[in-house]
Structure formats: structure tokens, C-alpha cells
Amino acid sequence: MSDLSLSQRGGRRLDVEGVWKSYGSQPFVVRDVSFALEPGEFLTLLGPSGSGKTTILMLIAGFETLSRGKIRVDGRDIAGQPPEQRNFGIVFQGYALFPHMSVLDNVAFPLRMKGVGMRERLRQAGEMLEKVGLDGLGSRRPHELSGGQQQRVALARALVFEPDALLLDEPLGALDRKLREQLQIEIKELQRRVGVSVLLVTHDQDEAMMMSDRIAVMSQGEVIQIGSPADVYLHPATPFVAGFLGETNLLPGTCCGLEGDHVVIRFHNGELGRARIPRFGGRPANGDAVLASIRPERIRMLKPDEGADFFIEGKIVSRTFLGRHTRYVINADSQLVVASTTDCSESTTLAPGTPVRLGWLSEDAQSLADKHPRRPSKVVQPKPAKA
């Protein structure tokens, strides 16, 4: 069903296959990255700075050359094409509008480069400006517009020539939070109307969750996990993914066997608990070091008569009121555990030093392999080329 609705949308299929990138003799900044951007899909490369996500975008755009691998549009290899012959609409971090051109001329520029006549290109640019809600501002210079308006001009310019895909490089980084959230909704809405596939690069997990059909979480030049926002949030493949998308508690323990969908874990304090078998990544074996990942909002501070699948005792270290929720840090068996609660009434607020009992359901604990989430940073050679 979803396949049908996807194929009806515009845009082309973009395949990134086994892509590697290094500069000279330096370690690889992109390591064996593969993913597909389906027509009409919104895919986000999410990762901390230096994880190689912008490099991937520049490789696709043609500003960097591949060390190894293939990039295809609708099955056609585009490696040999210079950027001006590729057909991607790119929005750069600082928008990169032409300062000496009017807004309308900026938007008409790609059409002009394609040899579209003056009258026709101005008409199309005008229509595009209308679509991004900037009709009437066409005669202004970019510097006369607000940051959010410049952002929309950049979007209009990147969309007006019907690109194969829209590539967004941290497009909202320079804007304040409120405007950012508003533009996230607008871009999503615009994408739905225009029907273009979008590849977004960001380090902002909220932005990724809010906008994406799928998220590819990156670290150290590799894609660690790729999946829907719910998949990567609820079923992280590694402790890194669990920690990077939202906050999580990682309790170390040892696997003592499997029971149905759950791993039985002996925690370091000797207690036995259960956590879901990871949906992505391998099943742990007896004796393996594992981590139980429990989101702060899934940890409950139990009343005396309340029960849970698993509980630990501790003392409140600090309390932070955050409006939508209150965040507690609890010291339980010399491990700090974060719990958040939406119950903000004053009568239930607990002061630091108060002993509490924390509990959670086995359903809400996710077991993860306890390896160091980051690989040791040594030089990794690409796989030998296939003949």
C-alpha cells in the first residue's frame, strides 16, 4: 500500500551504494555507506558533527569525488557528471542566495541556466514564490528579507527546476527555535505538495523525528541504523543510537538466557530483570555483556503500594522543572538514573534527598549489545574492488 502511494509521487530514485570517501592519506570520513532515497521520500542523515553526513551530501551533489562506490539516479551512474549537469536542488547552510540579484531573479536563475526564456522563467519563478508564501517580495534583494524568508527563497530556487531530489544541508541551523519549528512544518507541507524526494542533513534529532519518513543515524562516517523515526527511537540498534535520539538510561548487566521476546539480564547489583530482544542487531547469548536501555519517560517513581516488572531503589539527587515535564536524577546503587514525569503538581514533587523506588515494565526496556558504541579510530581500508 505504501509502495503504491510512493510510486505515485514525483522525484526519482537515488541509490547510494557502498560509498567511501577519504582525503589523501587521511582516515576515511565516509565508510561503506549505502542507502536508497525512494521517489517522494523524506530521508534524514542524522549524526553529530564530523560524522560524515555533509560529505555524503556533497558527494551526491558532485562537489566531492568518490573514493569508492556508486551513486545512481534511476539506476544511471552519475559519477562522471559535474555538479552543474546533475539535477539536484540544494539548500546550503547560509542559503547562498545571490546578493546582487532580486529575489525573483534568484529563483529564476536555474531556469535561466537551462535556457528558459525570460518571460517563461519569470512566470515560473513567480509561481514558485507564491508556493512558498513570498508573493509580492520578488523585487526585494535577499538582504532585505528576514532569515526565514531567505530560507524560503532558497527552497523556491532549489525546487523551481523540478530537481531529481532536494538536498538540504542543515537548512534551519541559523534560525531560532520557534521559526525553525514553523519552517519544519512548512517544508514538510511543501514537499507533500510538490512531491519531491528530500535528503536532509541535520544534527538535530527533533528536526529529524519531526520531518522524516526514515532516519539514517550516522557516526564516524558510517550509517549505524536506518529506519522510521519510531523504529530508531523505540528499537535502537546500538547504545549510540539510543543515546543520540533522545535521552536514555543504560544499565549494564549480563545476559542469563532468553525467554520468549525477552532477554533475562543479571544487573550489576545482582538483581534479575528483563528487556526486549533487540529488533535490529543480533540476539545476545548467555554470558554476553548487555545494556538495558530505558527511556526516562518510561521510568516511574512508584508509590508505596505500586508494582512494576522491575524496580530499584535510590535517592533523588536533583530535580529540574522543564515545563512540559520534570526531570529527576536519581542515584541508585551508585549509578545515576534519569527519570522524567509529566506529573508536575506541587503535592507530588519530591525534594532532593528523598528515597524513591523506581520501576519500569519489561516492555519498556530494550537490551543492547554492550560494545563500545564507537569503533576505534584506526585507518580502515576499503574492501577490495570487485572485478
Next chain:
Amino acid sequence: MALSDAAQTRPHAGLGRILLFAACMPVLVLLVLPSLIIVPMALTKGDLIQFPPIWISIHSFTDYLGDPAWVTSTALSFKVAVLAVAIGGFAGATAAIAMHGRVFRGRNFVAGLIMSPIVVPAIVLALGDYLLFAPFQLIGNWIALAVVHAMHVTPYVFIAVQTSLTVGLSTALLRSARSLGAGRLSVFRFVYWPAIRPGLLAGGVLGFAVSFDDVVLSLFLQGPNTVTLPVRMFTAIEYDLTPKIAASASIFIALAVLGLAVHSLGARGRTAP
């Protein structure tokens, strides 16, 4: 703490202002007075340049404009300056573009080489050029003179264009133009050209003044038919002290003032919405 300090210095602001004025005024006077003193000297009745002048006549102006030697020198100075700015502008701008954002071995050396005509004493350059051109019978050739002037113009244009590239050009801008389908020519026309234009203009004006002003190089490379205006003024001061010197100088002060006025009016027009 810092705030109260600032508040305490405020009552002295009046005194500070007076001190600043007292320090600046002599400098301003020194900058402007030589230019202003020339104008009354051009209005003298006498046949010698002198101060105070003998009031009042415009015969020095009519003499200047009526003397073919002086008019030829003036035309030559213009001709040389225009060609020098054309050559130096091209060389300086292309060098700045080529070196923009590029890191290579010997970059500082190349930049130093381009800047060297400003640093090396003019007399050294003049002697070198004289010895270089003499065997080729190029002394007294106005194009050769323009080429030598161009060497002096180049660093000014180079610096100015470099600055405007730093301000007006970014990798993102270049990349976005290319991603929108712009080839090399279009990238130059729509990205580089608008970015270098202010620098080219400023460097060109400065370079024109440098060339038009030059005495040392022009003195060494002059021939019977290639005496630039400054050289003619210089020799006139040595030999006959004619008030034509003051007359020609006054005309160029007027031109400079006019140029500045037009420029500032233009700048005002640009900043107004």
C-alpha cells in the same frame, strides 16, 4: 563595575571631545592646506609661482590650456593611466581570483611578489626598468611606460579585489551556482564578477591616481615626446616656476573633488531604500 566606570567617564566626555578635536585638527589642516594653497597661487597676475599671489588673473589657466606642450603632457598622462589601469586591473583581479581560497606551497611568496612594487623603493624600480628597457629602445615609448605603471597598479587592485572576494564570495555561493546549472562562464558572470566589482573599482581608482601621480618612473623612462604632466610640473618647478604648475594642479584638485562628490552621491543613492 564596568558599568559604573563608564558612567563616571561620561562627565569628562566634553573634555575628551575637545582633546580629540585638538589632536585631529592639525592633521586635517596638514592634509588639506597644501591643496588649498595651490588654488590662490594659480590666480596670480605675475609670471612666477609665488605666495601670497598678486591678485587677480586667470592668465595662468589660459596659458596652461594654450600651451601645446602642457596639453600633450596632460593627454599623455591620461593615456598612460588608462592603459596602466586596464593592464594592472586585469592582472591584479585575475591574480586575486586565482589565489582566492587556494592553499598551495609558495602562496605567500607569490603574494609577496605581487605586492613587491609597493614595497621596493620607486627609485630602484625606475633604475631597473631603465636598464631593462634601454637596450630595446623602449625609453620614451608611452606603452612601455604604461606597462611599468601597470606593475605599480597591480598590487592595489590585487589587495582591493582580494578584500571584496573575502566579503562577497563563499564556497557555498559558488557551489549553489553550479548546483543550479551554471557552467564556468556563468559562474564568473553571476558570482565572481559581482563579487569583484567593488574591489576592481576601488583598486582601479587608486591605481589611476598612482599612475597619474608618478614622477620617479616617468622621469626615468621619459623621452622627448613622452613627458607626463607630473614630470613637466617637476621640471617647470626646477627651471621657470611658471604659474601653469598651479593652474594644472588646481584643475586636478577640482576634478578630484568632483569625483569624490559624485562617488558619495552615488553611495548615498545605493544605501537609500
